[in-house]
Amino acid sequence: MQRITVTLDDDLVEELDRFQREKGYQNRSETLRDLARAGLSQRSAEHAQGACVAALVYVYDHETRALSKRLANAQHDHHDLSVATLHVHLDHESCLEVAVLRGQSGEVRHFAEHVIAERGVRHGQLTVIPVNVSHESHPHGGAHSHPHSHAHVREAG
Numbered sequence: 001m002q003r004i005t006v007t008l009d010d011d012l013v014e015e016l017d018r019f020q021r022e023k024g025y026q027n028r029s030e031t032l033r034d035l036a037r038a039g040l041s042q043r044s045a046e047h048a049q050g051a052c053v054a055a056l057v058y059v060y061d062h063e064t065r066a067l068s069k070r071l072a073n074a075q076h077d078h079h080d081l082s083v084a085t086l087h088v089h090l091d092h093e094s095c096l097e098v099a100v101l102r103g104q105s106g107e108v109r110h111f112a113e114h115v116i117a118e119r120g121v122r123h124g125q126l127t128v129i130p131v132n133v134s135h136e137s138h139p140h141g142g143a144h145s146h147p148h149s150h151a152h153v154r155e156a157g
Helices: 010-025 028-046 065-077 105-119
Strands: 051-061 082-089 092-105 121-139 145-153
Touching: 010 028, 051 065, 051 105, 065 092, 065 105, 092 105, 105 121
Parallel strands: none
Antiparallel strands: 051 092, 051 121, 082 092, 121 145
């Protein structure tokens, strides 16, 4: 293990200490180690290649001219990536959508960036989970076997 020295401004130290207390860490070193691991893991997933499953979460103003239609059309145009969408009315102007996506990481990221960049989309976040896809044939509850694919989550690191 190595010892490093880090200089942080007072506001950031306060926030770090508050986080430490809320999560029950014993000291700043443990807190910083876990935060660094989480950040590196997220960065690794964001740059992963190959197949993935993902959740695209975004909030948009449904009053923005034709935005709802453009978002629906984007989902239809990328139906090969779209698994499911949850739509929630937050208030009189705002809607939250969660789109579950499955496909090649680059295509999923490109689609998410397009959605988030739409005028009227206020917040957007993509969570990518790298997977290995296998094609299998086995029965489910009955005697008849049928082929389908399984997405197995890749282990981090």
